Amino acid sequence: MSDVLKIGLVSVSDRASSGVYDDKGIPALRDWLTAALATPFELVTRLIPDEQAQIEAALCELVDIACCRLVLTTGGTGPALRDVTPDATLAVADRLMPGFGEQMRQVSLHYVPTAILSRQVGVVRKQSLILNLPGQPKSIRETLEGVRDADGKVLVHGVFASVPYCIQLLDGPYVDTHPAVVTAFRPKSAIQPKDEQ
Numbered sequence: 749m750s751d752v753l754k755i756g757l758v759s760v761s762d763r764a765s766s767g768v769y770d771d772k773g774i775p776a777l778r779d780w781l782t783a784a785l786a787t788p789f790e791l792v793t794r795l796i797p798d799e800q801a802q803i804e805a806a807l808c809e810l811v812d813i814a815c816c817r818l819v820l821t822t823g824g825t826g827p828a829l830r831d832v833t834p835d836a837t838l839a840v841a842d843r844l845m846p847g848f849g850e851q852m853r854q855v856s857l858h859y860v861p862t863a864i865l866s867r868q869v870g871v872v873r874k875q876s877l878i879l880n881l882p883g884q885p886k887s888i889r890e891t892l893e894g895v896r897d898a899d900g901k902v903l904v905h906g907v908f909a910s911v912p913y914c915i916q917l918l919d920g921p922y923v924d925t926h927p928a929v930v931t932a933f934r935p936k937s938a939i940q941p942k943d944e945q
C-alpha cells in the first residue's frame with residue numbers, strides 16, 4: 749500500500765462547470781488541504797454539473813479506479829431540486845457515517861442559521877470515506893476546521909479532526925495534520941511515532 753493519500757475533489761456546480769463563473773471549490777479545497785496535511789497526498793479533481801448520474805459516476809471512478817481513500821465533494825447539498833449531491837453519495841454508499849453530517853451542521857450553525865438546510869452526508873464506499881461539503885467556498889474551511897474563539901481555542905471540532913483515524917481504520921495510509929490548522933485525533937494506541945510514518 750502506498751503511503752501517499754490519494755484524495756478526490758469533486759466540485760458540483762451547474763454554473764462553474766458551464767463557465768458562468770470560475771470554480772472556487774477545488775482551489776479552496778486544495779489550499780486548505782495543502783495547509784492542513786503534514787503527510788504526502790495527491791489530488792484528483794473533477795468539476796461537474798448538478799446531475800445525479802454524473803456525480804455517482806465521478807464518485808465511483810474516484811474510489812474504484814483512481815483508488816482515492818478520501819473524496820470531498822462541494823456543492824449541491826441544499827433543498828433545491830437540482831441539489832442532488834447527497835442523493836448521489838447515498839446511492840453509491842456501502843455504509844453511512846452519520847456523525848460527519850451531524851457534526852458539519854453543528855459547526856456550520858455557528859456561522860449561518862441556514863446550516864440546517866444542508867443535507868450533507870458522510871459515507872464509506874469500499875475502503876474510502878466520502879464527505880459532502882456545502883457549495884459556498886468559505887464553508888470548506890468552516891466545516892473541515894471547526895470553530896475557534898478569538899484566542900484560537902477550539903470551540904467545536906471540525907470534521908477533519910476525525911478523518912485521519914477513519915482512514916486508518918479503513919486500512920488506508922497514515923495521515924497526519926498540522927495542529928495549527930487542525931489536530932488529528934486518534935487513540936494513543938493508534939499513534940505512529942514520526943520516524944515510523
Ligand SMILES: Nc1ncnc2c1ncn2[C@@H]1O[C@H](COP(=O)(O)OP(=O)(O)OP(=O)(O)O)[C@@H](O)[C@H]1O
Pocket residue numbers: 759760761762763764769770771772773774798822823824825826828830831882883884885
Ligand atoms: N464551485 C463554485 N465556485 C464558486 N462559487 C460557488 C461554487 N458552488 C457554489 N458557489 C456559491 O455558493 C452558492 C451556493 O452553492 P450551491 O451548491 O447551492 O449552488 P447553486 O445555487 O445550486 O448554483 P450552481 O450549482 O450553479 O453553483 C452559489 O449560489 C454560489 O454563490
Ligand SMILES: Nc1nc2c(c(=O)[nH]1)N[C@H]1C(S)=C(S)[C@@H](COP(=O)(O)O)O[C@H]1N2
Pocket residue numbers: 822823824825826827831855856859860862863864865866867881882883884886887888890891
Ligand atoms: N459552513 C457553512 N455551512 C453552510 C453554509 C455556509 O455558508 N457555511 N451555507 C448553508 C446554506 S445557505 C445552504 S442552502 C446549505 C446547502 O448549500 P449547498 O447547496 O451550496 O451545498 O448549506 C448550508 N451550510
